[in-house]
Amino acid sequence: MATGFVLISVEPGREREVFQELVQVEEVVDVHLLFGEYDLIARLEADTYDAIGDAVVNKVRKVPGVISTKTLARIQL
Amino acid sequence: MATGFVLISVEPGREREVFQELVQVEEVVDVHLLFGEYDLIARLEADTYDAIGDAVVNKVRKVPGVISTKTLARIQL
């Protein structure tokens, strides 16, 4: 299984709205509002990294209010 | 008491307007216009970190002209 942590910056004032949308994305396992350099962190799980990539590009980044994302993929050694 | 320093980027040309709004936010103790990587720094104080987080999300980030914020929370050891 592949895991990705997505650090998300959102338009000021739309944090909760983006949060509500993200919890409904199938690959999203959990989401938290953050203090600091990013506004939200979402953890995604899928069968492959390409499926994570697809979910980031086609679902997470399409949520209105999302400005930018930085995905950190988990490595399993 | 919890303290947070918020580094703020604003839309070019709206620095003073954002400054004027921020000084009226209850949790904002002081604000300064900056030279450099960020446009403004605001110091917030509240009873808890969650109250600081709430003020950043619901007050500071909602000021028109704010593009992004980076909050540095004070640690008391």
Added chain:
Amino acid sequence: MATGFVLISVEPGREREVFQELVQVEEVVDVHLLFGEYDLIARLEADTYDAIGDAVVNKVRKVPGVISTKTLARIQL
């Protein structure tokens, strides 16, 4: 309860060793090796944010091989 996500950069070649140490830190709930801008992500939980800050400064950052950390605290609104 307070939660913090710590993004960690480590000296090249010491990733596993740092990983092994972090899983033994009491406040660390989980740790993952990453691909991308940071080398590891650790999730910490404690009663208060000051306890998270204390664990970051006195435990996580003292693990040999840790170069720098960036803590993202969870906000609960």
Added chain:
Amino acid sequence: MATGFVLISVEPGREREVFQELVQVEEVVDVHLLFGEYDLIARLEADTYDAIGDAVVNKVRKVPGVISTKTLARIQL
């Protein structure tokens, strides 16, 4: 009067030691330990910006354990 906010990264494990040294620097008005992207924030005041710059280069940056500094100078319009 000139004011500068210095965001400081320190070697892991030397946060308190650097803190203790900084509070003794003449131009340093206050210092806080931080959670997040930087480890400490110091506020400096002096008669001129060149004096702030001189204090950053010759005093703050010479404290053992300081890795890097980012200075945000206050603008007075």
Added chain:
Amino acid sequence: MATGFVLISVEPGREREVFQELVQVEEVVDVHLLFGEYDLIARLEADTYDAIGDAVVNKVRKVPGVISTKTLARIQL
């Protein structure tokens, strides 16, 4: 011959559209969708660095949906 790698951030949701436009730019040798801090990487080749710069400013950056670019020029020693 001069070579440049352009790291590109795009508006969320326009990744494929930008990708399609970039593959048609004459100087673009290859383009990939990315996971992580940037959304796309394009490799450009031209006779001179000024020609690479010209292609970045006048072609790559003019593709609708491109928000920002960071060009890494290859050095040949």
Added chain:
Amino acid sequence: MATGFVLISVEPGREREVFQELVQVEEVVDVHLLFGEYDLIARLEADTYDAIGDAVVNKVRKVPGVISTKTLARIQL
């Protein structure tokens, strides 16, 4: 005399237009188009740092097409 180097990010496609406006700003001594992380660099000179700050906030940042600026002030020791 005070000197500041301003690293400027502009909206894609407006590089030349911003360049043309900047060369007319009184405090701007020279401006160059760049390759890399920033789009333009401008060197400003004025009698005091506050005058540099004022020119950045009230002139450079007000040029249409400027997205963000990072000012590096020169220190004279």
Added chain:
Amino acid sequence: MATGFVLISVEPGREREVFQELVQVEEVVDVHLLFGEYDLIARLEADTYDAIGDAVVNKVRKVPGVISTKTLARIQL
């Protein structure tokens, strides 16, 4: 097949030496010296992302002189 682009910062003065070592890593398809924010870019290919991750952690990052790496994984949609 999985592809990763690794942006590498090296100790000043060791660029060529690191370059020579990297070209011998099995998964490394090409490497270039860069101008700009990073010192080298290496392209890696392997059967899976975990194999790329393994090569980054166990081969690329272990090359003496490497200070830090940022891996951008290719997504195939």
Added chain:
Amino acid sequence: MATGFVLISVEPGREREVFQELVQVEEVVDVHLLFGEYDLIARLEADTYDAIGDAVVNKVRKVPGVISTKTLARIQL
């Protein structure tokens, strides 16, 4: 003629020493100590970008005390 602006981070306490060395590098046209995110800015000129790249790698980065460099090359359109 090719021009590059090199943003330099130096070990705390070695700013002047690095400055003194840089002014003696043939391609270095001017150098300034900075306030802010970088410690020094140097302007280099040479006949070609490859010569600038060579000077950055083989001269600027080899000055003892230099930790990292970010080169911004000038584009001439």
